[in-house]
Amino acid sequence: MKKTLLIIKREYFSRVKKKSFLILTFLVPLLIIGMYALIIALAIKGGDKAVNVEVIDQSKLFEGKLKNSKSINFKTSKLSLAAAKQQVITDEETFVLYIPEHIKSNDKMEMLSQKKAGIGVINDIENQTNEIMRIQLLKDAGINSQTLDSIKPNLTITTKEITIDGEKDSSSVAAMGVGFAAAILIYMSLMIYGSQVMRGIIEEKTNRIIEVVISSVRPFQLMMGKIIGIGLVGLTQFLLWIILSLSLTAIATNVLLKDKFETIKSEMPGAQKSNIGQNPAVNSPAITAISALQTVPFNSIIPLFLMYFLGGYLLYSALFAAVGSAVDSDTETQQFMFPITLPLLFTYIMSFSYIINNPDSTLSIWLSIIPFTSPIAMMVRLPFGVPDWQLAVSILSLIAGFFLTTWVASRIYRIGILMYGKKASFKELIKWFSYKE
Amino acid sequence: MLSIQGIVKQYANHRALNNVSLEIPAGSIFGLLGPNGAGKTSLIRIINQITAPDSGEIFFKGEKLNPSHISKIGYLPEERGLYKKMEIGEQMLYLAQLKGLSKSDANRKIKFWFEKMEMQSWWKKKLEDLSKGMQQKVQFVATIVHDPELIILDEPFSGFDPVNAEIITNEILELNKKGSTIIFSTHRMESVEQLCDRIALIHKSEKILEGRLQDIKNSYRNNTFKLSYSGKIECIETKLFTVIDHSPLSNENIRHLILKISDQFSTNDVLQYLLPQVHIHELSEIIPSIHDIFIQKVKN
Numbered sequence: 085m086k087k088t089l090l091i092i093k094r095e096y097f098s099r100v101k102k103k104s105f106l107i108l109t110f111l112v113p114l115l116i117i118g119m120y121a122l123i124i125a126l127a128i129k130g131g132d133k134a135v136n137v138e139v140i141d142q143s144k145l146f147e148g149k150l151k152n153s154k155s156i157n158f159k160t161s162k163l164s165l166a167a168a169k170q171q172v173i174t175d176e177e178t179f180v181l182y183i184p185e186h187i188k189s190n191d192k193m194e195m196l197s198q199k200k201a202g203i204g205v206i207n208d209i210e211n212q213t214n215e216i217m218r219i220q221l222l223k224d225a226g227i228n229s230q231t232l233d234s235i236k237p238n239l240t241i242t243t244k245e246i247t248i249d250g251e252k253d254s255s256s257v258a259a260m261g262v263g264f265a266a267a268i269l270i271y272m273s274l275m276i277y278g279s280q281v282m283r284g285i286i287e288e289k290t291n292r293i294i295e296v297v298i299s300s301v302r303p304f305q306l307m308m309g310k311i312i313g314i315g316l317v318g319l320t321q322f323l324l325w326i327i328l329s330l331s332l333t334a335i336a337t338n339v340l341l342k343d344k345f346e347t348i349k350s351e352m353p354g355a356q357k358s359n360i361g362q363n364p365a366v367n368s369p370a371i372t373a374i375s376a377l378q379t380v381p382f383n384s385i386i387p388l389f390l391m392y393f394l395g396g397y398l399l400y401s402a403l404f405a406a407v408g409s410a411v412d413s414d415t416e417t418q419q420f421m422f423p424i425t426l427p428l429l430f431t432y433i434m435s436f437s438y439i440i441n442n443p444d445s446t447l448s449i450w451l452s453i454i455p456f457t458s459p460i461a462m463m464v465r466l467p468f469g470v471p472d473w474q475l476a477v478s479i480l481s482l483i484a485g486f487f488l489t490t491w492v493a494s495r496i497y498r499i500g501i502l503m504y505g506k507k508a509s510f511k512e513l514i515k516w517f518s519y520k521e
Numbered sequence: 522m523l524s525i526q527g528i529v530k531q532y533a534n535h536r537a538l539n540n541v542s543l544e545i546p547a548g549s550i551f552g553l554l555g556p557n558g559a560g561k562t563s564l565i566r567i568i569n570q571i572t573a574p575d576s577g578e579i580f581f582k583g584e585k586l587n588p589s590h591i592s593k594i595g596y597l598p599e600e601r602g603l604y605k606k607m608e609i610g611e612q613m614l615y616l617a618q619l620k621g622l623s624k625s626d627a628n629r630k631i632k633f634w635f636e637k638m639e640m641q642s643w644w645k646k647k648l649e650d651l652s653k654g655m656q657q658k659v660q661f662v663a664t665i666v667h668d669p670e671l672i673i674l675d676e677p678f679s680g681f682d683p684v685n686a687e688i689i690t691n692e693i694l695e696l697n698k699k700g701s702t703i704i705f706s707t708h709r710m711e712s713v714e715q716l717c718d719r720i721a722l723i724h725k726s727e728k729i730l731e732g733r734l735q736d737i738k739n740s741y742r743n744n745t746f747k748l749s750y751s752g753k754i755e756c757i758e759t760k761l762f763t764v765i766d767h768s769p770l771s772n773e774n775i776r777h778l779i780l781k782i783s784d785q786f787s788t789n790d791v792l793q794y795l796l797p798q799v800h801i802h803e804l805s806e807i808i809p810s811i812h813d814i815f816i817q818k819v820k821n
Contacts, residue, residue: 090618098607292602296663299569299596300619302588502571504600515533 088305095313100320109321113328135179135205140168142185149216156205172196189217259467260440266389266463267435271428274396277318278404284310285408294501303498311401318397326386385466395482396459399489406493409500410508431457435464443468453478455485522547522671522702528577530563537563539726545704550697552717553706556819559723561706565673569596592621595669599676601660603648609659610644620667634662653680661689665696673704678712710812724819741809748778752799761786761794775802
């Protein structure tokens with residue numbers, strides 16, 4: 085036990101002290117936060133520069149009713165269509181909106197410009213013109229404008245999960261996002277840390293240090309020491325990432341949201357007077373994303389994520405260790421790696437194509453219970469809510485799974501590490517497995 | 522010190538060791554010889570408890586070999602290896618602690634050996650920054666740093682220049698003098714002659730020879746002598762001896778004659794016969810070298 089601890093310590097510190105570990109640990113959360121901040125900043129700021137749109141309104145229907153926004157400045161133009169076209173040809177910054185004389189609800193308007201107008205601009209104009217047209221048509225139909233102003237429905241759907249514990253707000257978009265992210269993270273970390281175990285063992289084997297070490301400790305101690313040591317490196321990295329991300333996100337959200345709420349408040353009265361729907365800021369994707377993320381139960385997902393990472397890692401790294409012991413160099417690993425990575429890859433693809441859309445189907449449930457697929461599949465299902473009994477069965481079978489793979493791997497490992505210069509085949513591995521002590 | 526009794530090690534399609542028994546007395550330098558693939562490494566791995574025999578037993582100082590003996594054995598494998606990217610000092614500390622030393626003991630003993638072998642300046646270096654000879658030196662120290670009672674050296678001189686080989690030879694002899702038993706496996710027969718007091722020869726998974734070096738050599742004497750003389754032997758055909766080899770006349774007028782004395786006669790009889798005829802410079806017995814015995818045994 086003391087010796088296993090020594091091995092764990094060596095494996096752990098020799099990796100954690102590396103510069104690459106520090107860089108990765110501190111760079112990744114900064115990148116995540118950076119992206120997060122960028123998205124929010126863009127959402128608040130909108131486009132970088134407003135577009136000037138000359139409006140030739142031959143219908144006279146929209147005169148003075150188009151509202152300037154951050155990205156568009158409207159200007160009524162007295163030019164004829166031909167003159168406007170000429171202007172567009174000479175000046176590439178000119179956008180001309182042409183509205184024909186007897187426009188009806190399904191007619192087409194034209195946007196004339198050298199550069200293609202952005203989708204945001206087009207959408208905004210379409211929304212505004214449709215709204216103005218609708219109000220006009222309603223008025224024509226005899227509904228007075230005061231009635232119209234007082235009727236402003238704004239229906240949205242908030243999803244609520246109802247459990248025995250009571251009901252809580254949830255958001256399936258945010259749940260999907262978190263599930264995706266967790267599944268990708270688990271998949272990548274199983275591959276990365278698993279192959280670190282494998283490469284560590286190949287290194288010991290090709291450097292021939294193995295014989296010195298196992299004249300002091302049992303092969304099982306060496307294998308477990310390496311697996312646990314590298315696993316702890318993974319956990320350290322995740323914990324640092326979580327702590328860094330949470331604290332940085334907290335700071336970022338506070339600063340940004342504070343600003344945001346103030347602008348919303350100051351724009352509120354205007355928004356109520358406006359005829360044209362809601363103030364766009366309230367529907368801003370940043371706000372939606374943040375408030376949706378706040379409904380995801382991170383308190384239970386983070387510990388479960390770590391738990392499934394650890395379980396999946398122990399299960400797979402034992403197999404990676406067996407492969408490492410059987411080969412003499414990285415290049416020989418291919419044929420053995422394939423059957424190991426296959427279930428991981430399968431679940432990874434299934435997660436995106438199937439589980440995410442059918443988190444409670446029979447297949448999804450099985451995938452989240454079978455230990456070879458559960459670390460990824462369960463991550464996708466978790467944010468949608470998983471019954472306790474399924475979680476319990478899944479975790480128990482994961483534990484049983486890694487005991488099984490560790491046992492199998494250690495039997496191959498103890499023989500494999502002493503076999504130099506021999507090309508191993510699956511038949512060989514089975515033979516090694518069945519050698520008695 | 523070590524009593525090996527009837528060891529059998531079976532691999533899938535070949536038997537690496539077939540009923541091998543050896544006695545290695547305390548304080549001896551024991552030469553474990555044999556051609557490549559004879560089963561030496563398998564035996565050494567079994568002694569180190571890296572693998573287990575299919576049958577047979579090993580007793581370490583009278584006790585059945587068990588994991589508590591690991592810290593009393595030092596093993597220098599033929600295939601050397603240490604962590605390339607790890608600092609030497611840190612690496613030595615790690616290996617010594619794996620052998621059961623406490624950190625402070627390990628530190629003290631490593632410092633002692635580094636000083637003795639003039640390696641102090643290597644402490645902070647990485648293994649890959651050292652030359653091959655220097656790496657071998659590091660590995661040798663790693664083998665003996667925990668004061669093992671039994672030291673197993675597999676080809677300890679490979680990769681050493683003559684100066685360093687001399688240093689290592691002296692260290693081995695000194696360790697032996699201080700009480701360590703040494704098992705020494707090598708193909709360099711001159712080091713066996715120089716160092717070993719006992720040897721065993723393993724061939725095709727079986728032990729075919731074991732005993733005191735001197736006894737074995739004596740048992741292979743066959744009354745062959747080398748005679749150096751000047752002058753002319755009148756009648757070289759005699760019932761006293763048979764001629765095996767006769768050199769031509771050399772510059773100094775000295776000729777060499779390799780002769781085998783017939784069973785019922787002695788050197789005195791031969792001298793009496795030759796003295797009147799020639800001037801004798803030297804008559805000495807040719808004792809077979811371990812090299813010759815090895816080749817003779819393995820070829821048969």
